[in-house]
Structure formats: C-alpha cells, structure tokens
Amino acid sequence: MAKSPLLRILSYHSINDSYNFDKQIKFLRKNFSIISYYQLTVFLKNRCLPEKPLLITSDDGDKSFYDNAFPILKNHELSATLFVITNLIGTSTPFWWNEIEYYLGKNEGNKKVLEVKCWANKRREAYLEELRNTSSKPILKYDQLTPGQLREMQEAGITIANHSHTHPMFDKCTPEELEHEMSKSTIILRDLGFTPDVFAYPNGNFSPNAESILQKYGIKQAYLFDHKINKGDVNPLRISRLVVNDTTPLWKFKLILSGWHTKILPITKALGKLRK
Ligand SMILES: [Zn+2]
Numbered sequence: 001m002a003k004s005p006l007l008r009i010l011s012y013h014s015i016n017d018s019y020n021f022d023k024q025i026k027f028l029r030k031n032f033s034i035i036s037y038y039q040l041t042v043f044l045k046n047r048c049l050p051e052k053p054l055l056i057t058s059d060d061g062d063k064s065f066y067d068n069a070f071p072i073l074k075n076h077e078l079s080a081t082l083f084v085i086t087n088l089i090g091t092s093t094p095f096w097w098n099e100i101e102y103y104l105g106k107n108e109g110n111k112k113v114l115e116v117k118c119w120a121n122k123r124r125e126a127y128l129e130e131l132r133n134t135s136s137k138p139i140l141k142y143d144q145l146t147p148g149q150l151r152e153m154q155e156a157g158i159t160i161a162n163h164s165h166t167h168p169m170f171d172k173c174t175p176e177e178l179e180h181e182m183s184k185s186t187i188i189l190r191d192l193g194f195t196p197d198v199f200a201y202p203n204g205n206f207s208p209n210a211e212s213i214l215q216k217y218g219i220k221q222a223y224l225f226d227h228k229i230n231k232g233d234v235n236p237l238r239i240s241r242l243v244v245n246d247t248t249p250l251w252k253f254k255l256i257l258s259g260w261h262t263k264i265l266p267i268t269k270a271l272g273k274l275r276k
Pocket of ligand 1: 059060163167201202203
C-alpha cells in the first residue's frame with residue numbers, strides 16, 4: 001500500500017472502437033490497479049490505495065458506452081464511473097452539441113459549438129430553440145440509455161453519477177440555473193435508485209460559485225477535465241482527470257498516462273504556431 005500515490009483518473013466520452021478500447025483496458029490491467037469510486041472515497045478519507053491506482057470514467061452517458069465499453073469492462077470484471085445527463089435518460093433527445101452540428105453541418109457546427117460554450121446559458125438555450133424552430137430539417141432523434149440499462153450496469157459495478165440535468169457550462173450559469181441543474185438531476189437519479197453524490201462538470205468547466213451548491217445537494221466528489229494527474233492532497237471537489245478517447249493509439253495513451261503529455265502539450269502548441 002502506498003501512502004499518497006499519484007492518482008490517475010481517465011475521462012472518456014463515447015466508445016465506438018471496441019478493439020482499441022479493449023487493447024487500452026488490457027494495458028491498464030497489466031500496469032495499474034483499476035479502482036472503483038468506492039475505493040477512491042476510502043482513499044480520500046484514509047489515504048489508503050493500492051499501488052498505481054487508476055479510475056476509469058466516461059462523460060455524457062452515450063449509448064455506445066453500454067454497447068461497446070460495458071461488455072469489455074464486465075469481461076475484465078472492472079468498475080468505472082459513468083456520468084449521465086438526467087434530462088436525456090430514456091428519451092430520444094440528442095446531445096445539444098450534436099443538434100448544432102446536424103443543423104449547421106459538421107464544420108460550421110463544430111465552430112458554433114465552441115462559440116456557444118462561451119455564451120451565457122440563456123443565450124445558448126435561446127439559440128438552440130431558434131435553430132430547431134427555423135430549420136426545414138426534421139427534428140433530430142437519438143436513442144439515449146434507458147433506466148433499465150443504467151441499472152444493469154450499476155449492478156455489474158458501474159457507478160452511475162451526475163453530469164447535470166441539461167449539460168450547460170456551469171461557469172456560464174446564473175446561481176438560479178445552477179440550483180435548477182442540481183436539484184433536478186439529484187431528484188431524478190435518486191428516484192431511479194442511484195446515489196447522486198459524484199459529479200463531473202459538463203465540458204469540465206469549473207465554477208467556484210457552483211461548489212457550495214454541489215455540497216448542498218450532497219456531492220462528495222466533483223471531477224474536472226484538466227489533463228492532470230492528481231498528486232499529494234486531493235481536493236475532493238476538484239479532482240483532476242486525464243482526457244483520452246477510444247481511438248487514442250497505445251503509444252499516445254502511454255504518454256498521456258505518464259503525465260508527460262501535459263508537459264509537452266504547450267510546447268507542441270507553440271511549435272505549431274511558429275510553423276504557421
Ligand atoms: Zn459532458
């Protein structure tokens with residue numbers, strides 16, 4: 001048992017490349033101790049974890065997690081944490097960023113998604129409503145995970161956790177909007193039989209104003225999206241995560257896990273600018 005080990009938390013989104021994901025998981029099994037949310041809770045209390053601890057998380061609750069990642073994790077008897085958006089559970093409502101890409105096309109849509117993430121939440125919501133009402137395209141539909149699928153995963157060791165009610169940028173929300181996001185999502189998760197005490201900031205957008213509201217709704221751990229390995233004392237409401245995806249090749253995956261990726265990133269970005 002290590003006293004205060006480096007704690008790596010991986011953040012995935014959708015999982016479509018099962019072959020590569022399986023390779024990543026096999027590598028993780030060989031080189032790390034994959035822990036559950038509950039073991040992390042114990043660590044935060046007692047600082048007691050196995051060597052090289054690593055937690056797997058996935059944001060948004062895309063159905064591809066159930067279709068492609070869950071069978072692999074189950075096969076390896078591994079746990080993970082899945083952060084779900086509560087107003088989408090059991091619906092055919094798409095993710096709002098996919099709607100923008102659908103209405104505007106991939107390229108323009110991509111740019112617009114980045115732009116609206118910087119807007120006040122009310123403005124983003126009004127823009128989406130206008131897009132839906134003025135487009136000649138039929139309404140986009142997308143099957144989301146059902147309560148039954150979420151329960152099945154929970155029973156097999158996947159922690160179902162809170163990723164807000166509508167996935168707004170928390171740093172662009174008013175206190176009233178934050179309150180609404182947390183109260184709705186907490187009630188829904190509780191009604192479905194889950195324990196809503198873990199939260200991941202949508203898009204990783206941290207908001208200091210949100211912390212007291214998170215605590216009010218019983219959140220014990222909140223996760224960021226900041227490409228960092230947790231070292232030393234971990235603030236349970238500001239837990240760092242390394243961003244990976246299902247298609248990340250193994251050489252890059254290893255680099256990200258080493259922590260060097262974060263150090264190299266600003267240099268490669270600067271070199272990229274010099275080349276232009
Ligand atoms: Zn998200």
